[in-house]
Amino acid sequence: MKEDTRDKILISALNVFSRNNYHAASMTMIAEEAGVSKGTLYWHFESKEELFRELVINGLDYFSQRFKEIASEDISAQEKIYEVISFGVKILVENSRMANILRNNVQLISEDFKKRVEAKHEENVEIFTEIVEQGMNEELIEKNNARRTAVMMMVVLFTSNANWLLDEISDTEEQVEYIYNFLMNGICRKEN
Amino acid sequence: MKEDTRDKILISALNVFSRNNYHAASMTMIAEEAGVSKGTLYWHFESKEELFRELVINGLDYFSQRFKEIASEDISAQEKIYEVISFGVKILVENSRMANILRNNVQLISEDFKKRVEAKHEENVEIFTEIVEQGMNEELIEKNNARRTAVMMMVVLFTSNANWLLDEISDTEEQVEYIYNFLMNGICRKEN
């Protein structure tokens, strides 16, 4: 109840930042979209940067929490990878706004902020690395630098909702399938 | 000789835009970095947007020209893909500034500009599609939607210099190898 206004602000910030990128978005736009005054923005958030930070860190936390859960389930690496991709693709396609924000703005703010975001990314890379190592042990994944493979997984996942791809594949389920297959097998003809 | 100043401006614009993104970069910064006055900027370029456009379109042209050349060579699809990746990765790593610009700014400017950039992207997708189709005929690539595969190639190529990856792989040659293998075979254990 109490957090009513704060949440309204966060939602409009999400909308505005996803449409406009950090520097093009203005506090006026956010205030208007939230239906509050600019003064209210500053009562709830110290600055534009803090508001943005809140949004991004929350967004990233959402991912790492679920990733952590998946990683700790008692299933095969293959299943974990599928679940990670399924979760990631669905969330990113549904919340394409947040996805846009994550893809386009992160490096644009202060050094301090960049570091916090990179720490979050690092968290995710570590979770993925764990999964990859499990996969190597299960003879699913080629034995190679596990961390590097984890990074590649993240790159593919987080670009999976790039405009180019979205135009090609309309059904989310199909997109999960496609991304999963691509990640696992690449583009080569599979002999069988 | 004559184009001295214009080139100086383009170079500092490249630097400034790659560090700062379109809206955070200011004409003052570009002028200072080029060692000319703001008036001079406007003598050579009609507006901030035109200066940016020049930079981006030039950059994209550079890629499509070489891609076209590679596509029309008389070699196997496999060799073409390797060459495309080799060229792309090297250029993007060397000119990481331009890469940053392409990744982070394109959607931020006017609709008109967006369309021009998308047209350039489409050009590249078409070249890649051609190569992929050749690869399918040569039984190299899984027979599937060729265009979609081409899009995936581009996504992987253009994110191949993402900070995360660069931190993992320092040697460019090795990075080419890695990206190529990832694209062709994914992360699975190759049985042989």
Next chain:
Amino acid sequence: MKEDTRDKILISALNVFSRNNYHAASMTMIAEEAGVSKGTLYWHFESKEELFRELVINGLDYFSQRFKEIASEDISAQEKIYEVISFGVKILVENSRMANILRNNVQLISEDFKKRVEAKHEENVEIFTEIVEQGMNEELIEKNNARRTAVMMMVVLFTSNANWLLDEISDTEEQVEYIYNFLMNGICRKEN
């Protein structure tokens, strides 16, 4: 009370625009004269043009309102003309600033604005035409194109505070008398 600042701005705008003409006047000058910051100007008015528009339209409205009142009074055309001139000359002499603005700037702004001003002028011409027609019926005014005569009335009235004339006649009452006589009888020797 609330409109304090807005009014302060309008007053300094009046001063600055009357001294400097639209293009030579700067928002900085207006802000300084009003003792507020430039930002405040833009809080109260959307743009320089809007601020100017407000001033001019207000000014013109002031005239047409009184002209309308006079036109609808139950008096002879002769009395109406005298009242119109009396009102016009007094206001224009007292507010020579506004008069300067009206005389010198109107055609300098956007087409859209020009049309709005011309519409206001047309309103006045119509009121004057009505009076002139009454005068013709009362055998006061030569039967001729009434509208043209109305236009001539306006020309004389709105140039009645031209610098040249003001230098010649210092007393306003005398100036009203003079303009009225000139308008009615021209410069010829009146035989009687």
Next chain:
Amino acid sequence: MKEDTRDKILISALNVFSRNNYHAASMTMIAEEAGVSKGTLYWHFESKEELFRELVINGLDYFSQRFKEIASEDISAQEKIYEVISFGVKILVENSRMANILRNNVQLISEDFKKRVEAKHEENVEIFTEIVEQGMNEELIEKNNARRTAVMMMVVLFTSNANWLLDEISDTEEQVEYIYNFLMNGICRKEN
């Protein structure tokens, strides 16, 4: 022959200043319209103001010269007035560009310049005063302050090509007639 370029510049300056008013007109516009470079402008004229001054002073000289001629002819005051008006109206209607410049810009430039223009005006007022005095002696014009009457003549003459009037009267000859009659007799019904 030598003055070719200089004249070209003066002509485009006339066009540009009449369309745009002093501050809205730019040296770039004048240079482009003349088909020369901005550098050339500054070779022929010291500054924008000097170029404008040249134009205006020339224009005013043109009037005073002819007015002087008319004043010194051996004809009645009535004929002189008619000739003055005929000449003035025709020139102002034909050269409405110059007329616009004279009406709209004069007070906008430096004090020094203003004084020079006022001196020219004063010259004209004196010539007119002479004519008016002759008219008083010939019992044509009401015996009154001659100078003031001369000023009124000038006001009527120089506003005779105001847009409002031009819209009403299309034929120049008719306009001369109308202005002359208005000046001599005002708007009252003439009994005889």
Next chain:
DNA sequence: CATGAATGAGAATTCATTCAT
């Protein structure tokens, strides 16, 4: 908690003017 008026630093852009060639 919330508002809206106010601020001022900084943004893009224009333009009269200069000057080497």
Next chain:
DNA sequence: TATGAATGAATTCTCATTCAT
């Protein structure tokens, strides 16, 4: 004579931020 590249001060306007109410 003529050019065009260069300058820098001035201009309009934006926007994150503050604060009295």
